[in-house]
Amino acid sequence: MALQKKIAFLGTGNMAEALVKGLLRAGTATPEEIVCTEPRPERREEISGRYGVRCVPGNVEAVEEADIVVLSVKPQIMDQLLAEIAPAIDHRKLVVSIAAGVPIATIAKKLGAGVRVVRVMPNTAALVGAGAAALARGANATEDDLRQAKTLFEAVGTSVVVEEHQLDAVTGLSGSGPAYVFLAIEALADGGVKMGLARPVAMALAAQTVLGAAKLVLETGEHPGRLKDQVTSPGGTAIAGVHALEQGGLRAALIGAVEAATARSRELGQKAAAKKE
Known part of the structure; x- marks a missing residue:
């Protein structure tokens, strides 16, 4: 328009x-x-x-x-x-x-x-x-x-x-969020390399996997938990990987990252306001 x-x-x-x-x-x-x-x-x-x-x-x-x-x-x-x-x-x-x-x-x-x-x-x-x-x-x-x-x-x-x-929370989530996702892509690619894939192949697959998963959430409107359930067949590979992520505290780590970045955004805003007074 x-x-x-x-x-x-x-x-x-x-x-x-x-x-x-x-x-x-x-x-x-x-x-x-x-x-x-x-x-x-x-x-x-x-x-x-x-x-x-x-x-x-x-x-x-x-x-x-x-x-x-x-x-x-x-x-x-x-x-x-x-x-x-x-x-x-x-x-x-x-x-x-x-x-x-x-x-x-x-x-x-x-x-x-x-x-x-x-x-x-x-x-x-x-x-x-x-x-x-x-x-x-x-x-x-x-x-x-x-x-x-x-x-x-x-x-x-x-x-x-x-x-x-609410903009501090936005800063913690989407403003800072690309950094969290870059780390996830790098870690997925490292996992691929550990399992024998060439670095360029692992990186391309990791990045495209994150892009594709995000598009599925946005374009289908489905809850990500439901989409996850569609991938995790009984006794299969994906549920084994999800179990490992849960043991590693992935959810808590991401929630904590958003919380920490939000708190830091508030702190920086308060410091900036104090300087102007």
């Missing part, structure tokens, strides 16, 4: 580039509707040449012509960016932030009363069009604002809507 909006990406790191690529590929935006900002001349040239979009050094210039402003800089320079663009932000512009740990209240305070903000926690799989993003709406953002923000992120994967206080 075409947004037919001018979109400014303030900062062109990996996530912003993934969004630009996804929006163009999906037909959600045209190159003429996208402007990016980047301080490094070589990076500006790279982005413009690769996608046909305009890439400029000035943030204010980009904001002034945009309907949707995507804050895609590192959290540690967010204060500086917000102070710079505040005079160019008005109630007609939607602000979408993908800066981890920066609350909507902080953004709203810097940009002024009435600012429409949607905060998003994406993940790294957006780089291959398979991202998982969670969106939280600020007090002044409308249902249409949320729809527009969802359209941005559904160009590079799937999205869900949550309350802002």
Whole structure:
């Protein structure tokens, strides 16, 4: 679905580039509707040449012509960016932030009363069009604002809507989750190597197995426990493997990983808030 909006990406790191690529590929935006900002001349040239979009050094210039402003800089320079663009932000512009740990209240305070903000926690799989993003709406953002923000992120994967206080849990699950899955793929491949498979063969089979299993869950809508039961025939190989995983505490380890990452996200957010006071 075409947004037919001018979109400014303030900062062109990996996530912003993934969004630009996804929006163009999906037909959600045209190159003429996208402007990016980047301080490094070589990076500006790279982005413009690769996608046909305009890439400029000035943030204010980009904001002034945009309907949707995507804050895609590192959290540690967010204060500086917000102070710079505040005079160019008005109630007609939607602000979408993908800066981890920066609350909507902080953004709203810097940009002024009435600012429409949607905060998003994406993940790294957006780089291959398979991202998982969670969106939280600020007090002044409308249902249409949320729809527009969802359209941005559904160009590079799937999205869900949550309350802002739940974004730490999202960080613990889908934000950090790719790291857990990478470990699982590596461990499965190591198991294959131990049992005599060549490393490239084991890695290809492990990665495709994880991809296929995830697609089965998403596309069938079946509970993963039921899908597991369909694979584990009586006295068979899969149930022997499941037993070994249960003995190793796989479920508890994964639950613990989400819990630990969520707690760390909260801790980092509290530290960031304390510094701003």
